[in-house]
Amino acid sequence: MRRPIMICVICMAFVLLTGCWDRRETNDLAIITGVALDKNKEGQIELTAEIHSPGESGNGGGGKEGENNNQGGVQSAVLQIGKGSSISEAIENLSEKLPREILWSHAEAIVISKAFAETGISDELDFFVRHPEPRLRSYVFISDGKAKEILTLRPSLERSVSEALIKLAESEVLMKATLFDLMEMLKEEKGAIVLPMIDKLPPEEGQLPSEPIAYMHHSAVLKQGKMIGSINDQITRGVLWFRNEINESIVTVEPDEAEGIISMNLLKGRTDLVPEIDDQSLKMTVKIVTIDDVIQNQSSWDLKRLDKLKALEKELVQKIEERLTDTLDIVQKEMKVDIIGFGEEFRRRHPKKWKNIKGDWDEKFPTVQVDFDIDARVLRAGKGSET
Incomplete structure (x- = not known):
């Protein structure tokens, strides 16, 4: 009687020790840490992704599409752009340009241009809420100029632009809002939203164009998902x-x-x-x-x-x-x-x-x-x- 019982126990153990069948190696992933949303002259959505690729040397430079964005070597940050008539199409276009599988669960900041926000953001942000990977605690910002220009900056104190933006939001000096906060405000009957606005300081003498820092100033006011104006710091x-x-x-x-x-x-x-x-x-x-x-x-x-x-x-x-x-x-x-x-x-x-x-x-x-x-x-x- 003992022998059949032991055989059953061993067989069950083999079933439970099958390993991580859905495991994904980090070296096979393109980890999204920040996202910028703009609209081009043709009305298409331009999604700029800040990507951290584990295992890279991080000694690139510049801030152009597809190039490394941090000369300091602290972290490898690559910017890549996807375009489409919707967020989903832009992401599909982005995937075609990357040799690695995209991972959204580390996205920390979403930057939306003022021009984009003035046309309405409710429908497009639906992707980040419905997709199972993006974080609802990601912080949302409105940029005074093009959103992708914010991601090209090189912070001197933080490992990436998105991390610098998170520090700004968590300082609680001015307004802060997560993706969850934004969607909750959109659900409310009045549909009134206020989001932090960011801009970049002009470069000081001797600085490269990508070296200025991003800073929060003003707040964007949205009604029914569209930006209608802004308010100053006071x-x-x-x-x-x-x-x-x-x-x-x-x-x-x-x-x-x-x-x-x-x-x-x-x-x-x-x-x-x-x-x-x-x-x-x-x-x-x-x-x-x-x-x-x-x-x-x-x-x-x-x-x-x-x-x-x-x-x-x-x-x-x-x-x-x-x-x-x-x-x-x-x-x-x-x-x-x-x-x-x-x-x-x-x-x-x-x-x-x-x-x-x-x-x-x-x-x-x-x-x-x-x-x-x-x-x-x-x-x-x-x-x-x-x-």
Whole structure:
């Protein structure tokens, strides 16, 4: 009896030890680390892929199609372009130019040109969501010029352009959005999206054209998947305040009596939006609590005195309210697009009443009355002595 049992166990072991039948060797793969999307004069999509090929020496140069893009030798980065009437066709064209199988699971950044975004991005990004390999946590950016020009840059501190872009996004100084965030915003009824914009600094004296760094500036505003405009850095930080996403902020005030400036760094900030609906009249109370440290005092105020510290807190409240009011003037009154989350709060807090106004939200949003309730505290006045 034992013999048949042992034979069965051995046979089962052979079945379980069949190995990795679908294993793919890294040296046989073209690993996509970044993607740039442009449209050419013929209306075709140009997909530029930043490819890391394991086993290469990484001593190429330049940034042209099909050439290595990092002279530093830290990492082999090759750019290759595929063209087509859709993302899928462009990728098929790209595959024809590569001797290796494409792997999408390491794609970290998707850069879309402004010209592309103005024609609409919803349908084309559908590929990156439906395909099983691309990461939904990949960061999405809008470039001021051609997107592929961003990928030709050679960062001095990071191994690749896409890695440098990820570091910029994760710094949380301005806006950031992943592919998952973007698709969630596209699903929302208002269809309002705000994405970080990137550009390249002009080369300094003695630098090669590919040596400038990419930097974030402004934010792109999209409605129903199409870019309709942009907002500057200050307005972007105001949007982050409204959305309770502010993590980095330095506020500088110049009180009339202080004869100089005082700068404060945000330690903690929280925003709560409290919506009210009264006979079709819409009101939003913006409640903010912020705790800051003084990081520079060039004024005549002695911040060790309680009265001066309280006066500074009032100045801080006024400055934050001014910034948020400026944001409303642009976003609510001028652009008339809800990228600050008012509609979502009305839907969440008043779901039954929201059903009656959501169809007219584009017209209702500019009419929402906004009140501010800001509690600003200065935790530490700094280590400096009296000025």
